[in-house]
């Protein structure tokens with residue numbers, strides 16, 4: 001790509017960003033202030049907004065709700081500040097109503113995005129090779145602005161390797177995306193290997209950790225058993241724990257930032273259940289915003305997750 005084209009794209013993104021900030025400031029009051037506080041990386045958001053708007057102008061399968069209609073607020077409970085996204089239109093998204101079954105390429109939206117990535121090349125945020133096995137595309141029915149789906153190029157892949165986790169940590173380090181991975185039993189919607197990411201600041205990354213042993217830590221006031229892997233071999237140690245949980249048929253959730261969080265799930269979470277975004281201490285509210293409270297979210301998570309005396313640590317760490 002020549003420098004001229006790159007500059008003109010940057011100018012367009014700058015313009016989108018400026019327009020977005022103006023539209024937010026017109027909303028006025030505390031809500032827009034708190035939205036500003038929760039965006040992690042404005043430049044990446046401008047880039048996302050530019051690509052998303054381009055896709056929306058060309059395609060019929062992009063959400064029909066205006067992104068300005070989605071609002072954020074915080075709810076504090078048990079010392080944890082939850083970020084609640086009010087997005088009542090998202091429940092009509094196409095994948096929410098399709099039965100979960102085996103992967104069928106012809107019916108799979110993510111295979112459709114891969115094909116588009118190879119052919120039109122207009123649906124990805126970065127060069128298609130930048131994240132090796134993955135293509136990073138805007139989620140067409142986003143939780144909030146800056147929501148991406150990170151699609152594995154091999155639809156038959158079913159195991160998380162250390163290098164996958166390293167790539168997700170790099171997506172956080174280089175672009176600011178907090179990334180999560182849903183599986184069968186932890187709110188999976190599409191049976192094609194993928195992660196999701198968002199540019200919001202979620203509180204999981206700011207809660208204090210207690211060291212458990214040389215390989216892992218835990219967040220003490222998190223609503224259930226959790227393992228946090230940090231440092232140079234975080235991806236290897238996390239991948240070992242995930243493999244063991246999978247072998248022991250314990251559902252689990254993975255969240256990646258500059259750390260890797262692994263959360264075993266006690267009660268099967270189907271579509272619409274608690275998934276990675278909720279486990280990262282955000283929450284998507286799809287109905288009447290009067291009903292959701294920090295206490296309700298906390299108790300829902302506590303109910304879905306293992307408490308310490310219910311969990312045998314050999315399920316994750318062997319002997």
Ligand SMILES: [Zn+2]
Nearest residue numbers: 108111155192
């Ligand atoms: Zn697929």
